[in-house]
Amino acid sequence: MSDWSSFLANEQDRFLSELMEFVKIPSVSASSEFASDVVDAANWVAQRITQAGGENVEVMQTGGHPCVYADWMHAGDNKPTILIYGHFDVQPAEPYELWDTPPFDPNVRDDKIFGRGASDDKGGMLIPIISFEAFKKTSGKLPINIKFLFEGQEEIGSPQLPEFVAAHRNKLSCDMIFSSDGLQWTADEPNLVTGLKGLVGAEIKVVGPITDQHSGLHGGAIANPLMALSQLVSSMKDRNGKITINGFYDDVEDLTEEDRNDIARVPYDEEAYKEELKVDKLHGEEGYSTRERLWARPTLDVNGIFGGYQGMGSKTVHPSEASVKITCRLVSDQNPEIIYDLICKHVEENLPVGVKSEVKRLAGSADPFVMPRSHNANQVAREVLQEVYEMDPYVTRLGGSIPIMTIFLKELGVYGTMFGFSVGDENLHAPNEFFRLKNFRRGQEAYCKLFERLSEKSFN
Amino acid sequence: MSDWSSFLANEQDRFLSELMEFVKIPSVSASSEFASDVVDAANWVAQRITQAGGENVEVMQTGGHPCVYADWMHAGDNKPTILIYGHFDVQPAEPYELWDTPPFDPNVRDDKIFGRGASDDKGGMLIPIISFEAFKKTSGKLPINIKFLFEGQEEIGSPQLPEFVAAHRNKLSCDMIFSSDGLQWTADEPNLVTGLKGLVGAEIKVVGPITDQHSGLHGGAIANPLMALSQLVSSMKDRNGKITINGFYDDVEDLTEEDRNDIARVPYDEEAYKEELKVDKLHGEEGYSTRERLWARPTLDVNGIFGGYQGMGSKTVHPSEASVKITCRLVSDQNPEIIYDLICKHVEENLPVGVKSEVKRLAGSADPFVMPRSHNANQVAREVLQEVYEMDPYVTRLGGSIPIMTIFLKELGVYGTMFGFSVGDENLHAPNEFFRLKNFRRGQEAYCKLFERLSEKSFN
Numbered sequence: 001m002s003d004w005s006s007f008l009a010n011e012q013d014r015f016l017s018e019l020m021e022f023v024k025i026p027s028v029s030a031s032s033e034f035a036s037d038v039v040d041a042a043n044w045v046a047q048r049i050t051q052a053g054g055e056n057v058e059v060m061q062t063g064g065h066p067c068v069y070a071d072w073m074h075a076g077d078n079k080p081t082i083l084i085y086g087h088f089d090v091q092p093a094e095p096y097e098l099w100d101t102p103p104f105d106p107n108v109r110d111d112k113i114f115g116r117g118a119s120d121d122k123g124g125m126l127i128p129i130i131s132f133e134a135f136k137k138t139s140g141k142l143p144i145n146i147k148f149l150f151e152g153q154e155e156i157g158s159p160q161l162p163e164f165v166a167a168h169r170n171k172l173s174c175d176m177i178f179s180s181d182g183l184q185w186t187a188d189e190p191n192l193v194t195g196l197k198g199l200v201g202a203e204i205k206v207v208g209p210i211t212d213q214h215s216g217l218h219g220g221a222i223a224n225p226l227m228a229l230s231q232l233v234s235s236m237k238d239r240n241g242k243i244t245i246n247g248f249y250d251d252v253e254d255l256t257e258e259d260r261n262d263i264a265r266v267p268y269d270e271e272a273y274k275e276e277l278k279v280d281k282l283h284g285e286e287g288y289s290t291r292e293r294l295w296a297r298p299t300l301d302v303n304g305i306f307g308g309y310q311g312m313g314s315k316t317v318h319p320s321e322a323s324v325k326i327t328c329r330l331v332s333d334q335n336p337e338i339i340y341d342l343i344c345k346h347v348e349e350n351l352p353v354g355v356k357s358e359v360k361r362l363a364g365s366a367d368p369f370v371m372p373r374s375h376n377a378n379q380v381a382r383e384v385l386q387e388v389y390e391m392d393p394y395v396t397r398l399g400g401s402i403p404i405m406t407i408f409l410k411e412l413g414v415y416g417t418m419f420g421f422s423v424g425d426e427n428l429h430a431p432n433e434f435f436r437l438k439n440f441r442r443g444q445e446a447y448c449k450l451f452e453r454l455s456e457k458s459f460n
Numbered sequence: 461m462s463d464w465s466s467f468l469a470n471e472q473d474r475f476l477s478e479l480m481e482f483v484k485i486p487s488v489s490a491s492s493e494f495a496s497d498v499v500d501a502a503n504w505v506a507q508r509i510t511q512a513g514g515e516n517v518e519v520m521q522t523g524g525h526p527c528v529y530a531d532w533m534h535a536g537d538n539k540p541t542i543l544i545y546g547h548f549d550v551q552p553a554e555p556y557e558l559w560d561t562p563p564f565d566p567n568v569r570d571d572k573i574f575g576r577g578a579s580d581d582k583g584g585m586l587i588p589i590i591s592f593e594a595f596k597k598t599s600g601k602l603p604i605n606i607k608f609l610f611e612g613q614e615e616i617g618s619p620q621l622p623e624f625v626a627a628h629r630n631k632l633s634c635d636m637i638f639s640s641d642g643l644q645w646t647a648d649e650p651n652l653v654t655g656l657k658g659l660v661g662a663e664i665k666v667v668g669p670i671t672d673q674h675s676g677l678h679g680g681a682i683a684n685p686l687m688a689l690s691q692l693v694s695s696m697k698d699r700n701g702k703i704t705i706n707g708f709y710d711d712v713e714d715l716t717e718e719d720r721n722d723i724a725r726v727p728y729d730e731e732a733y734k735e736e737l738k739v740d741k742l743h744g745e746e747g748y749s750t751r752e753r754l755w756a757r758p759t760l761d762v763n764g765i766f767g768g769y770q771g772m773g774s775k776t777v778h779p780s781e782a783s784v785k786i787t788c789r790l791v792s793d794q795n796p797e798i799i800y801d802l803i804c805k806h807v808e809e810n811l812p813v814g815v816k817s818e819v820k821r822l823a824g825s826a827d828p829f830v831m832p833r834s835h836n837a838n839q840v841a842r843e844v845l846q847e848v849y850e851m852d853p854y855v856t857r858l859g860g861s862i863p864i865m866t867i868f869l870k871e872l873g874v875y876g877t878m879f880g881f882s883v884g885d886e887n888l889h890a891p892n893e894f895f896r897l898k899n900f901r902r903g904q905e906a907y908c909k910l911f912e913r914l915s916e917k918s919f920n
Contacts, residue, residue, distance in 0.1 A: 199676075207739060216858065219759040223744075230762070233694075234687070280816070281814045282682055302684050306767075334860075399680065
C-alpha cells in the first residue's frame, strides 16, 4: 500500500466532516443575498488548501464573486505543471420544501451526502485538494507541479472569468488542465468527455408595412412578414434535418470510424429517451445516429419565434413585423464568426420579396472544443479511469457548451480534461442533491494515480 | 321641382339640428359605461321615425344593445318592399385630447359636421329617414313599401344580430336591402361595392417534446417545433404568392374581362400606397394586379406566430411547442367549412416528421359575398348614383368582410346594396370624425330618387 493510500484510508472521517462543513456554507452565486457566503466559501477553500500544504494561496478579486488560487511548484522543470479547476459556488436551493433534509444542513444516508453543492461541485473540488494533501503529508512533495484555480461564479455563467483568465495568463500557465467539475457515466461506469459544441446565435427580424394593418384591407397586396419569416426559416433546413445554409458544413470534419465506434459503444435506450421527452419519433440529420447528431454534428435550433397577435381567439391583423431567434451548435473547425456571416448571407439571399430584414448577433458565442484523440492528458485520464473503475471509460461528447473550457483553450492554449466524479442522477440542479461517498473516495484515489502517472510521462 | 325636392330644400336647417342632437348622444357600444346612451339613441331613432310617419315603430330587445324597427307597407303588393339598414351606435372617442372640438358636442365648420358618429353612421342613417319623411309629408305616401332596421351593436361586431335576424325572418322579409352604412369613393366620385370577402380562420399548434428542453442536450435529436411550424406554414404559400393548399382555389371563379375592367377603371396610385405602408415593393399572387388581389382574389394571412423564448437576448432552449394563427379571406363560391377542412387536411399531410399537431377553428366565419352584376337593386343604385354625382360610379369590392351583409343573405335570402354617403377620409374610427353636409344633402336626394326608380320597376 502506498503512503497516500493509507493516508486516505485513515482520514475519511475527517474528509467527510470537512465536506459537510463546506456544504453548510450557502454560497449561492445567483442571489446577492448570499454574496458574503460566496466569500466565506472562498476563504474556507483558501484555508483548506493552506492546511493541505498549498503555497501562494490567494483569494483573488474578479469584479464579481472571487476566485481562489494556490500552487505547489517544486517538482522540478522536467515535470509537468497541471492546473486544477473547480467551483465553490452552488445553485439556488429553491424550492426548499421539496428537500427531504435541509439543503445547507448536510445529511449522510446510504453512503451518500445530501445537500446543495454536495455533488456540484463542492464534493468534486475537495477531491483534488485531498489528493494533494495525501502526497504532501506523506512524502512532503508532489510528483508534479500543480496550480489550483477555483471560482465562485460558475453557476451564473462565469461572467468575469474570460477577463480574469486573460489578465492572469502567466500565473495560470500550465501544461494540462483538469476540471474537477465533471460527470462519470453512471455510479460505476467511467466516461471521458472529449468534445463540446461551439455556439453562435442570431436574431432575425423581418419587417413589412410600417404598422400592423387590417388583413382585409391589405392582405394579398403586400408581403406578410410572418409568412416571409416562415419561408426564410424553413429555407435553412430541409425536411431531412440537413442545414441548407450555404457553406455551413464546410469546416465540419466527418466522423471517423473510431469516433463512430466510441459513440456506438455507449449504452443507449432510444425507447426510454423517447418516453422521457414524450415524442413518438426522434428526428434529425439524415445519415447519423441520434447520439452522433447530439454529440458530434452541428445543429441549427429555433429558440423562439414571434410576431402579430398572440392572444386568445382571432384578430384579422396583417402584422408589421416578425422575429426569430436561432442558435447553432458548432463542431470541428466551425467558427462562430464565419457561421454568423453565412447566416447573414443566407438571409440576404433567401429573403422573400416585399419585406426587409435585420439580423443581429446574439450573445453567447463559443468555439467548438474537441480534444484531439491522442491528447496526452486524455490518454492518462483514460488509463486512470480504467484502473479505478475496472472498465474502459466511454468516450462521449456533449451537445452543450462549457464556456470555461473554451476560455482556457483561448487564453492559455491548453485543452481542459474533465475529471470529475459526479453522476448525472445526483440532482445536480434540483432538490435533494447528493454525492456518492464511494465516488468521493474513488475520486481521491483517481487524482493520486493521475498525479503519479503524469509524473512518469515526459512533457518537454 | 318635385314636392320632396322643395321639402328637402326648405328643411335642411332642421335636419342639421337633428343630426347635431343625434350626435350628442354618446352611444358607444363598446363600453358598458355608455349602455344607457345606446338605449337613448334607440329611443331617439324610434321617435324620429315616428315623427317622419313610420308605422309599427318598435325598440326591440336583442339580448344586447337594442334594434329599432319601423315600416310603412301601403304602396301595394305590386311595389317592392325594401329594407333599410343602418346603426346608431358609435366607436369609442378616445383619445379625447386629439379632438379639435369635443366628440359629443358637434361642431359645424366648412360645411362639415364634426363629432363622433357624424359620418359612421348617424349622418348616414338619418338620410333615408329624411327621404322617407319628404315623401310622407308631401304626398302622404311612399312609392314603395319600406322597412327600417337600425341596430346598436355594429361597432362591436353585431354579436346578437345573427340570432335576431333569424328570429324575425318574417318581420324583416323584403325584396331588396339597402345599407345606409357605406362609402362613396371620394367626396364627389360615387362607388358601388359589389363584393365582400368571406372569412375562415384556424389556429395550428405544433407540439414537440413534453416541456422546453436544453438545446445543447436535445437539439438535433428531436424535431424542433418552431422549425416544423415554419416548414408547415411555408408549405401553404409559394414565393409567388400562390396558396398551395390542395383544392384551395377550386371554388374560385376567375375574374371576367368585365370584372377586370371595372377594377382597372378605379383610380389608383400604387406609389402613394407603397409610401403609405412604407414598403419598397408590393407583393402577392402572381398574375393579378394589386387591386384584383385585394378585392377579388382569396388570401391566406398569417395573423400571429409564437413559440419559445421571446425575451431579450439569447436563451438556448429547444421549445416544446409553437402556434400560428391564420385567416383566409374567401371569394366566389369558397365555403368556410370546406376551406377549413382543406387546411386541416393540408396540416395532416404536410406536417414535418417528429411533431404532432392540433388545429382548431377560430371564431369569425363569413361566406364570401358577391352581388351578381345584373342584380336589379345594383342596377338601380348605379343609375341613381350616376344621376346625383353626374358620373358613373366605380364598381369595387372590399377585401374585408361585413357580417351583417352575409347575415341578411343567409337569413333573408336577399343581397344588400351599400348605399351610404360617407367618404373614407372622414376619420371614421379616429379623432375629428366628420361628415360632409354636401353629401348629407346629396344622400337625401339619392334616396328619394332611389324610392322613385324602384317603384317604376316591376319586381314580381
